[in-house]
Amino acid sequence: MASIIALSGTKGGTGKSTLSHLVAHGAGSLPKPVPAVVLITDPEDHIVAGNRRYVVMDARNPGVLANRLEELMADEHLLIVIDGAANQRDIDEIIADLATLVVIPFGPSQQDADRALANLATYKKGVVLPNRWPPHKQTVARVKKYLNLFPTDQRLPPFPAIPKLDGWLSPDGYDALAYDVASPSRGLVTELLAKAGIDPRDLHPPTTAAAA
Numbered sequence: 731m732a733s734i735i736a737l738s739g740t741k742g743g744t745g746k747s748t749l750s751h752l753v754a755h756g757a758g759s760l761p762k763p764v765p766a767v768v769l770i771t772d773p774e775d776h777i778v779a780g781n782r783r784y785v786v787m788d789a790r791n792p793g794v795l796a797n798r799l800e801e802l803m804a805d806e807h808l809l810i811v812i813d814g815a816a817n818q819r820d821i822d823e824i825i826a827d828l829a830t831l832v833v834i835p836f837g838p839s840q841q842d843a844d845r846a847l848a849n850l851a852t853y854k855k856g857v858v859l860p861n862r863w864p865p866h867k868q869t870v871a872r873v874k875k876y877l878n879l880f881p882t883d884q885r886l887p888p889f890p891a892i893p894k895l896d897g898w899l900s901p902d903g904y905d906a907l908a909y910d911v912a913s914p915s916r917g918l919v920t921e922l923l924a925k926a927g928i929d930p931r932d933l934h935p936p937t938t939a940a941a942a
């Protein structure tokens with residue numbers, strides 16, 4: 731069976747879409763690439779086109795999402811990343827049922843942390859991901875209180891703000907950024923797979939020799 735990592739949480743720019751694509755890009759950028767597909771579930775999103783190191787698929791309604799998952803889950807050498815739509819109960823239920831790990835990003839603010847806490851309580855396999863975390867020592871100390879709101883086993887290490895990431899979901903932006911973001915993306919997918927208890931070696935497509 732394929733492995734499923736879902737990015738979920740509230741509406742409003744916590745980083746679900748950006749991180750979904752970084753995770754899949756990271757999978758496709760590993761020394762031994764892991765095949766990955768991003769399922770877009772937010773009806774307000776466009777399907778990003780262009781040549782990427784992973785596949786992007788339309789799943790912008792719950793029926794389509796369920797069908798896609800049924801199809802894709804048969805492939806045991808595949809990482810499925812669900813870019814969750816906020817405030818869509820049917821989608822959240824599918825995620826809660828099927829995802830190996832549900833990742834809830836939140837920014838360094840009280841409002842984001844409160845929302846992440848509420849979301850975390852709704853998922854059995856949920857973890858929070860501090861996103862756009864400041865890199866400097868002094869600022870880190872100031873926002874540490876938000877990290878401390880979460881149990882350590884349900885919290886991933888902070889992910890930094892990446893400069894000039896604005897075009898990341900456009901075809902041209904992807905080409906311009908693909909090389910520079912490969913390293914943090916690899917770190918991110920490695921972290922998430924470890925948390926999900928997934929060994930990336932199990933996701934590598936079998937080599938011809940092994941298959942023979």
Ligand SMILES: Nc1ncnc2c1ncn2[C@@H]1O[C@H](COP(=O)(O)OP(=O)(O)OP(=O)(O)O)[C@@H](O)[C@H]1O
Pocket residue numbers: 740741742743744745746747748749772816861862889890891892893895896898
């Ligand atoms: N780690 C990061 N570094 C730099 N910019 C980021 C990072 N994470 C998110 N952003 C930026 O924040 C903005 C919102 O991110 P994104 O669209 O991924 O959020 P979302 O949770 O999918 O929002 P929505 O709920 O509207 O779907 C985007 O402009 C994106 O480029």
Ligand SMILES: [Mg+2]
Pocket residue numbers: 746747748772775
């Ligand atoms: Mg989004």
